[in-house]
Amino acid sequence: SLYIGQQHKTTTMAPTPEQARRLKTARLSGKHGSKSSKKQPNARVQRYLKSTEPQLVERFKGSLLMKGIQCSQNMALVLKELRALQAPHAKLLSKKNQIAPFEDASSLEFLATKNDCALFAMASTNKKRPNNLVMGRTFDHSILDMCEFGVLRFKSCLAGQDYPGTVPKKRIGSKPMLLFCGDLWQQKAMTGTTTGQVDYPSLQNLLIDFYRGDVVDKLVPTGLDHVICFTLAAAPSSSNNNTPTVLLHQRTYFCQLKKDPHNAASNTPVPWLENCGPDLDLVIRRTQWAAPDLAVAARKVPESIHKAARKKKNQSTTLFGETVGRLHMSKQDLEHMGGRKVKALRRHEKMEKQAEQQAIEQDLEHEMQS
Numbered sequence: 001s002l003y004i005g006q007q008h009k010t011t012t013m014a015p016t017p018e019q020a021r022r023l024k025t026a027r028l029s030g031k032h033g034s035k036s037s038k039k040q041p042n043a044r045v046q047r048y049l050k051s052t053e054p055q056l057v058e059r060f061k062g063s064l065l066m067k068g069i070q071c072s073q074n075m076a077l078v079l080k081e082l083r084a085l086q087a088p089h090a091k092l093l094s095k096k097n098q099i100a101p102f103e104d105a106s107s108l109e110f111l112a113t114k115n116d117c118a119l120f121a122m123a124s125t126n127k128k129r130p131n132n133l134v135m136g137r138t139f140d141h142s143i144l145d146m147c148e149f150g151v152l153r154f155k156s157c158l159a160g161q162d163y164p165g166t167v168p169k170k171r172i173g174s175k176p177m178l179l180f181c182g183d184l185w186q187q188k189a190m191t192g193t194t195t196g197q198v199d200y201p202s203l204q205n206l207l208i209d210f211y212r213g214d215v216v217d218k219l220v221p222t223g224l225d226h227v228i229c230f231t232l233a234a235a236p237s238s239s240n241n242n243t244p245t246v247l248l249h250q251r252t253y254f255c256q257l258k259k260d261p262h263n264a265a266s267n268t269p270v271p272w273l274e275n276c277g278p279d280l281d282l283v284i285r286r287t288q289w290a291a292p293d294l295a296v297a298a299r300k301v302p303e304s305i306h307k308a309a310r311k312k313k314n315q316s317t318t319l320f321g322e323t324v325g326r327l328h329m330s331k332q333d334l335e336h337m338g339g340r341k342v343k344a345l346r347r348h349e350k351m352e353k354q355a356e357q358q359a360i361e362q363d364l365e366h367e368m369q370s
Contacts, residue, residue: 018116025049056302060214061137063090064117068124068132069098075123075131077156081278082121085211085228085252087172091115097122101134102286105143113141119210120146129285135210136288139298145290147203149248149282157277167276168254170226176211177224177255180204182232184246198246200232202289227253227273250280 025048041049063086065079083090099107101122112120122134129150136146157167170176185200211228231249254276257269290298314326 016114018114056304057215060089061119061209062115062117063119063121063210064093064112064115065090066093066099066111066120066122067096068122069096070125071096071123072125072131074154075125075133075151078133078151078154078278078280079121079123081156085170085176085278086213089213091117101136101143101146102148102288109138109142112138121210132285133282135206137206137209139290139294143288144294144298145202145206146288147206147284148286150285151280152247152283153279153281155277155279168256168274169276170254171223173214174223174225175213175216175219177227178208178211179227179229180231181229184232184234198284198287199289203284203287204230221257221269225255226276227255229253245283248280248282248284250278250282251275252277252279 063082065083067076067079079092083092093111097107097111099105099122101108108120108122112118118139119137120135124132124134126132129148131151131154133149133151134146135149137144157169185204187200207230229249229251231251233247233249235245235247252275253273256272256274258272260266260268260270289295314328316324318324
């Protein structure tokens with residue numbers, strides 16, 4: 001508190017984007033303050049309130065990138081590279097945080113909920129675990145699963161000396177092409193790592209969720225401009241027991257579409273790959289995967305999405321987007337069907353009856369005269 005003369009001023013922190021959104025929602029809905037407004041919000045306010053509600057299909061997952069209590073310059077550069085890969089849905093915190101995710105994750109869950117991010121990555125370094133990188137995700141405001149890596153080698157495109165010359169960079173918002181090489185991705189667990197056993201299919205699912213970006217229905221070839229390749233390989237250990245250590249190699253390539261040099265008449269472009277970074281060599285240290293019941297709850301799809309995905313019978317869409325339906329009905333007797341009688345048809349029937357009556361009368365007159 002600050003005292004200036006007779007006035008008493010209290011310093012308060014600025015609200016976070018999530019808190020500002022909640023305050024705006026409460027103010028527009030009439031629930032902010034002591035007196036609640038009974039006025040019905042207009043259509044624009046109702047659309048905004050509907051957009052703030054939980055969605056069945058979320059557009060994207062935000063990523064929260066943070067530093068540990070001790071973070072080297074190289075690990076801070078790793079976080080900048082991850083932010084460049086995940087832009088514009090990544091937030092990089094500048095301050096250091098005293099957080100141990102595997103011991104106490106309450107502070108990490110609080111920061112993820114506060115910044116509205118479902119994915120997180122924390123970089124730190126210490127004597128026991130140098131160049132440490134923890135990647136994970138949350139579900140229902142709690143930790144779902146996470147994996148701890150040790151960065152053995154890092155090659156950055158932002159440093160300038162790793163890649164000479166001009167290095168092409170991905171476009172903001174472009175979709176990555178993820179490639180997983182190696183037979184180990186299909187194995188449930190493998191011994192010989194620092195953690196004893198690793199669930200590689202779960203690790204693959206975590207990496208896909210971390211790097212995939214926006215969930216879209218359609219793609220254009222120009223929107224695919226970079227490839228991220230993940231390779232699992234067993235390297236011999238330096239210890240006396242010669243236990244193999246599994247390394248994860250992450251390589252990033254820029255994809256350019258060029259004309260096929262072997263077929264000049266073809267109009268189909270051919271992709272050309274160029275190293276652009278970041279490149280990482282990682283070793284898996286610790287893992288914490290979700291419990292079976294929690295994993296089932298996190299991957300559960302609402303029933304309404306299943307109903308929407310089902311194909312409707314006897315209904316199709318034309319090339320112009322028009323919906324065409326087919327009806328199956330019993331055979332109708334058109335001869336005895338009574339249709340709508342318009343005024344013109346009634347007049348025509350009346351004239352026909354009059355002409356028929358006149359013809360009958362003329363016939364009767366001819367018979368009487370004869």
